[in-house]
Amino acid sequence: xxxxxxxxxxxxxxxxxxxxxxxxxxxxxxxxxxxxxxxxxxxxxxxxxxxxxxxxxxxxxxxxxxxxxxxxxxxxxxxxxxxxxxxxxxxxxxxxxxxxxxxxxxxxxxxxxxxxxxxxxxxxxxxxxxxxxxxxxxxxxxxxxxxxxxxxxxxxxxxxxxxxxxxxxxxxxxxxxxxxxxxxxxxxxxxxxxxxxxxxxxxxxxxxxxxxxxxxxxxxxxxxxxxxxxxxxxxxxxxxxxxxxxxxxxxxxxxxxxxxxxxxxxxxxxxxxxxxxxxxxxxxxxxxxxxxxxxxxxxxxxxxxxxxxxxxxxxxxxxxxxxxxxxxxxxxxxxxxxxxxxxxxxxxxxxxxxxxxxxxxxxxxxxxxxxxxxxxxxxxxxxxxxxxxxxxxxxxxxxxxxxxxxxxxxxxxxxxxxxxxxxxxxxxxxxxxxxxxxxxxxxxxxxxxxxxxxxxxxxxxxxxxxxxxxxxxxxxxxxxxxxxxxxxxxxxxx
Amino acid sequence: xxxxxxxxxxxxxxxxxxxxxxxxxxxxxxxxxxxxxxxxxxxxxxxxxxxxxxxxxxxxxxxxxxxxxxxxxxxxxxxx
Numbered sequence: 001x002x003x004x005x006x007x008x009x010x011x012x013x014x015x016x017x018x019x020x021x022x023x024x025x026x027x028x029x030x031x032x033x034x035x036x037x038x039x040x041x042x043x044x045x046x047x048x049x050x051x052x053x054x055x056x057x058x059x060x061x062x063x064x065x066x067x068x069x070x071x072x073x074x075x076x077x078x079x080x081x082x083x084x085x086x087x088x089x090x091x092x093x094x095x096x097x098x099x100x101x102x103x104x105x106x107x108x109x110x111x112x113x114x115x116x117x118x119x120x121x122x123x124x125x126x127x128x129x130x131x132x133x134x135x136x137x138x139x140x141x142x143x144x145x146x147x148x149x150x151x152x153x154x155x156x157x158x159x160x161x162x163x164x165x166x167x168x169x170x171x172x173x174x175x176x177x178x179x180x181x182x183x184x185x186x187x188x189x190x191x192x193x194x195x196x197x198x199x200x201x202x203x204x205x206x207x208x209x210x211x212x213x214x215x216x217x218x219x220x221x222x223x224x225x226x227x228x229x230x231x232x233x234x235x236x237x238x239x240x241x242x243x244x245x246x247x248x249x250x251x252x253x254x255x256x257x258x259x260x261x262x263x264x265x266x267x268x269x270x271x272x273x274x275x276x277x278x279x280x281x282x283x284x285x286x287x288x289x290x291x292x293x294x295x296x297x298x299x300x301x302x303x304x305x306x307x308x309x310x311x312x313x314x315x316x317x318x319x320x321x322x323x324x325x326x327x328x329x330x331x332x333x334x335x336x337x338x339x340x341x342x343x344x345x346x347x348x349x350x351x352x353x354x355x356x357x358x359x360x361x362x363x364x365x366x367x368x369x370x371x372x373x374x375x376x377x378x379x380x381x382x383x384x385x386x387x388x389x390x391x392x393x394x395x396x397x398x399x400x401x402x403x404x405x406x407x408x409x410x411x412x413x414x415x416x417x418x419x420x421x422x423x424x425x426x427x428x429x430x431x432x433x434x435x436x437x438x439x440x441x442x443x444x445x446x447x448x449x450x451x452x453x454x455x456x457x458x459x460x461x462x463x464x465x466x467x468x469x470x471x472x473x474x475x476x477x478x479x480x481x482x483x484x485x486x487x488x489x490x491x492x493x494x
Numbered sequence: 495x496x497x498x499x500x501x502x503x504x505x506x507x508x509x510x511x512x513x514x515x516x517x518x519x520x521x522x523x524x525x526x527x528x529x530x531x532x533x534x535x536x537x538x539x540x541x542x543x544x545x546x547x548x549x550x551x552x553x554x555x556x557x558x559x560x561x562x563x564x565x566x567x568x569x570x571x572x573x574x
Binding site: 136137138139272287288291292293295296297299300302303305306342 | 529530531534537538550551553554555557
């Protein structure tokens, strides 16, 4: 059951009604049962067993760490907990990789990994590690109530693909008594619907272009490859931020505020800024539990220590996404972008000051453009099916661009409509023109809405305005949403 | 010169701002340019100036300037 399925639209109100009519002291049990039930719909009983195992281990280790005064024993419990969590994650994630290699070496024909799904495992494992590390660092107290702790690990809105919640942020909220709040319910429902709109109307439409290009890369060159890459960059953002909106919207209905995962990442002015705005709960996690310990340990190496810590952190992030060279290159590219920036950034700032352009709006937009394109180059390796496909895209994306623009201009100036149409078809990547116009229209709707949201608080507007917006959103989802085949969210696979 | 005055001087030097006045509840969000790179510069400068060595755990636990001051005082007292 995913957030954009009919079964979830039925599941959510039923769970809420049971939750609402249950006494406060048992509400955690309602949410925990609902969360395990939600996870069970993936028809993989081992997933529930793994969730229970990680929950039990992190709960026990948390209590053992807190109970000990001896630093060496505390550290031992922390490492036991981390080792078990990482071992479970690595084994599940790299089973297909290990299986294909052992099959090849020993001439076997095993196919266990084909049936294995790992939805959600990464996210609750990361949460378990952060919980144990925070207790070890004495930032958090351990949770003694096993039921509430299990709910912290399994709370269904964030179970499948985050946000990765810190114990200090989520556990206190799960302990608070629930009181119906009309504003929270209304804004939660609107946020959920807004997320649904972004997923089924925008992200799934962008996927048509990205999938067409990346499933048949050798059929395309030049502009089509660039359009396909930009379409993927937008698709993955709208898909993932849609999921986060739906998760946060659901959480809000139950009086829980989950972490915001995105803050206009494609308006970042540098790669470091991008990582402060993209998948925020994950980037905070890798920063606090991988980068900082490495960087502080290597602090006597100066800038080289920081650069190396950045490269290793993002390499780990790439490997976490999957056992393919594409993900490794994606992680390495981000590591290299950030590592090199630690060297040139001070000089870049001085140069901008010397040229007196440091406060220029043009400079800011230029930086946004460059950052977005650097991110897109890395996404080529993330999305392409194989490393060879990715290399093909990089080598062929600028082929014929000049002649394309030239032909287009000649066609327009010389009113050679047939010529322009032919070229447009290439631009549209074999999709109908109407589809392209619809997509552009909805991207404009998103741009206008994001600007309006900065100036107008929707609940302060007159009732006719508000309800027109609600109806419009409903119409857009009903008539332009992709419901004929329920598509999965991109990040569910990680 | 007290420890806090010496610490303030190091902050001014590392963040290139002579007007900086540290307070116990000050965090990285309150100081322009206090990022992970400048944090490492700050720590290595502090260690050299006070002739102390922070453990990794101590550094990861620090949440604000107050935590940093407390750790410096504790270490100086232990070394004395």
